[in-house]
Amino acid sequence: MKIPSLLLLIVSGCGAAGDGLPSAGPAAPDAAAPAAPGDVDEIQGGARDPHDPAVGLVWIRGGGFCTGSLIAPDVVLTAGHCVADPVAAFYTGVGKGSAEVGRLPVAGFVEHRVIDQVAHPSYEAIDQCPNPTFDVGLLHLAAPIKELTPLPVAVVPPHDGATCRAVGYGVHDDGRGRVTVEQRRAATEKVAGLDDTSIRVTRKSGVVDHGDSGGPLLCSRRIVGTTSCGNDPSPEHTEAYYARVDGIGDWIAEVMSSWR
Numbered sequence: 001m002k003i004p005s006l007l008l009l010i011v012s013g014c015g016a017a018g019d020g021l022p023s024a025g026p027a028a029p030d031a032a033a034p035a036a037p038g039d040v041d042e043i044q045g046g047a048r049d050p051h052d053p054a055v056g057l058v059w060i061r062g063g064g065f066c067t068g069s070l071i072a073p074d075v076v077l078t079a080g081h082c083v084a085d086p087v088a089a090f091y092t093g094v095g096k097g098s099a100e101v102g103r104l105p106v107a108g109f110v111e112h113r114v115i116d117q118v119a120h121p122s123y124e125a126i127d128q129c130p131n132p133t134f135d136v137g138l139l140h141l142a143a144p145i146k147e148l149t150p151l152p153v154a155v156v157p158p159h160d161g162a163t164c165r166a167v168g169y170g171v172h173d174d175g176r177g178r179v180t181v182e183q184r185r186a187a188t189e190k191v192a193g194l195d196d197t198s199i200r201v202t203r204k205s206g207v208v209d210h211g212d213s214g215g216p217l218l219c220s221r222r223i224v225g226t227t228s229c230g231n232d233p234s235p236e237h238t239e240a241y242y243a244r245v246d247g248i249g250d251w252i253a254e255v256m257s258s259w260r
Contacts, residue, residue: 046166046187046206050094054151055167055184056112057095057105058139058214061088064101065182067168067215069151069223073144075256076114077153078214079226079243080123083137087114090139092148095169097183106182116140118255120248122197129229130198135243136226137214138252140259154222154246162191163204164219168227170211181211189217192239199225199242208240217242 049055054070058078066082068090076090091109098106120134158164167186173179187206191199199217201207208215208227217225225242232239245252 046172046185048094049167049184049186052167052184052186052218053092054148055216056093057091057109057169057182057184058082058087059089059091059105061086063103065105065169065211066213067170067211067227068139069167069216069226070145070148071150071153071223071252072256073146073148073150074141075150075259076139076141077216077223077226077245077252078137078139079228080119080133080135080137081125081228082214083117083119083139084125087117087139089113090141092145093184095183097172097180101181112145113142114139115142116259120251129231130195130200130241131228131243132197134197134248135228136245136248138255151216151218152222153249153252154219154224155249157194157244157246158191158199158217158219158224160191160193162219163188164191164201164217164224165189166201166206166208166212166215166217166227168208168212168215170209170213170215189240191219194244197244198228199244201240201242203238207237209237 058066058068068076068078071077090112091105093109096106096108117139120136122133124133165186166189169182171181188204189201190204192202193200212227215227216223225244228241228243230240
């Protein structure tokens with residue numbers, strides 16, 4: 001299976017997998033022609049996750065979603081390809097899961113309106129995975145979320161071989177014919193390599209897939225990367241790529257300062 005950006009879009013009224021793992025890189029993998037939910041798995045493996053309240057669902061105004069992480073009371077970190085189109089809101093909550101991507105998220109969420117968004121200045125929607133540019137984006141919320149503790153962003157990269165946690169709202173196939181989306185799930189992945197802009201991971205208890213784009217890779221409770229893309233052609237889908245964030249702290253701080 002070739003998985004570009006892992007973002008989920010709405011196609012003909014149905015949930016489509018496009019927002020999550022771009023087949024060639026972090027840019028919305030093939031935002032124009034996402035796969036149908038029945039053709040993909042999810043944060044494959046993994047389990048329902050009530051333990052990461054700062055990770056939420058990023059709802060795209062035209063329909064579809066990504067995943068994002070609260071890194072300040074009014075700032076969300078996500079993927080660059082997830083801010084290619086206007087974002088309507090950031091939704092917090094585990095979510096109850098839905099059989100398809102609707103026009104709005106299903107019940108079980110709290111809405112936080114987005115008033116501004118920006119991708120890293122280097123980001124380009126290149127048909128390449130891993131993407132050689134930083135597939136990272138930021139969202140500015142209309143009001144701070146005071147009841148949640150933001151997640152810290154790493155300033156050093158993870159070490160090769162580290163076991164880390166992936167969190168996202170992507171497509172989930174329970175193996176018994178029931179496919180759902182829009183419920184927060186988590187799984188463990190192994191860091192299998194790094195380059196200047198990306199982190200390669202392999203599956204342990206699970207691996208990210210469509211709909212998980214922009215979600216965090218958490219190592220030692222810090223965000224080391226945002227889910228970007230995958231290009232594993234095997235049916236098992238055993239690897240994925242994240243955009244590194246440890247070297248772009250100055251840019252994040254500059255954007256946050258401009259939003260004060």
